[in-house]
Amino acid sequence: MRVIVAKDYDEMSKRAGSIVKDRLAKKPNLVLGLATGSTPVGLYKELIRLHKEEGLSFKDVVTFNLDEYCGLSHDHPQSYHYFMKENLFKDIDIKPENTHIPEGLSKNVEEFCRKYEEEIKKCGGIDLQVLGIGGDGHIAFNEPGSSLSSRTRVKTLDEGTIKDNARFFEREEDVPKIAITMGIGTIMEAKEHLLLINGKNKAEAAAKAIEGPITSQITASVLQNHPKTIAILDEEAASLLERSDYYKFTEEQSGEIS
Numbered sequence: 001m002r003v004i005v006a007k008d009y010d011e012m013s014k015r016a017g018s019i020v021k022d023r024l025a026k027k028p029n030l031v032l033g034l035a036t037g038s039t040p041v042g043l044y045k046e047l048i049r050l051h052k053e054e055g056l057s058f059k060d061v062v063t064f065n066l067d068e069y070c071g072l073s074h075d076h077p078q079s080y081h082y083f084m085k086e087n088l089f090k091d092i093d094i095k096p097e098n099t100h101i102p103e104g105l106s107k108n109v110e111e112f113c114r115k116y117e118e119e120i121k122k123c124g125g126i127d128l129q130v131l132g133i134g135g136d137g138h139i140a141f142n143e144p145g146s147s148l149s150s151r152t153r154v155k156t157l158d159e160g161t162i163k164d165n166a167r168f169f170e171r172e173e174d175v176p177k178i179a180i181t182m183g184i185g186t187i188m189e190a191k192e193h194l195l196l197i198n199g200k201n202k203a204e205a206a207a208k209a210i211e212g213p214i215t216s217q218i219t220a221s222v223l224q225n226h227p228k229t230i231a232i233l234d235e236e237a238a239s240l241l242e243r244s245d246y247y248k249f250t251e252e253q254s255g256e257i258s
């Protein structure tokens, strides 16, 4: 895993933006995996800036989102459909038909999940998957104990995740208890990962995911098994990493990200 320690959230987001820009320059019809939550908002702001100020185009880009709450309509302010529209899609030139987000209102969820996987394959697989991390070390909604070879499916949220995500809802009881999420097996098939972690409250999860043993109890740790993961952390999230000096030294040797 390539670990980059950025000075702060802003630098983390800008560096992530320059990686997406680089991959898009190499492949204009990039298949981009997207995440929600507060972590990637800065990256999305940067992508919008690159689009508006530098002409970065998403017109041939295809996107697949990691997850969606079950039971929320697309126009529910806390649905990931709404989040993506408001935080990215409405401000770039992406074609709505090229964007894919799990359908939280699906009547036949199993069939939906099977088709979602098929759609990813039909597009040639995900080239670059953006990931955040939950306080319990989860990626997407793959809570502790998820099978490390799981596919897109419904997952029950952990109590801690419900509490963490309650800040976006009026009351904790309003947080949906189940969600559709890409599985760990699905995520691991992406050709490259961009894992973003910021803030003190993520420091423990970050250290376990990056330097701890690979375990289904910290599902992000499985990324250690992927040949191409770039993790970008701000100083606070990196504060419990034991090998920070080495990561910084490595970056000094390799110069700019490619």
Ligand code: GLP
Binding pocket: 035, 036, 037, 038, 039, 040, 066, 067, 131, 132, 133, 134, 135, 138, 139, 140, 141, 161
């Ligand atoms: C949710 C999402 C994850 C996200 C996590 C952290 O659980 N399913 O994809 O990484 O929240 O969110 P935040 O970035 O808001 O801390």
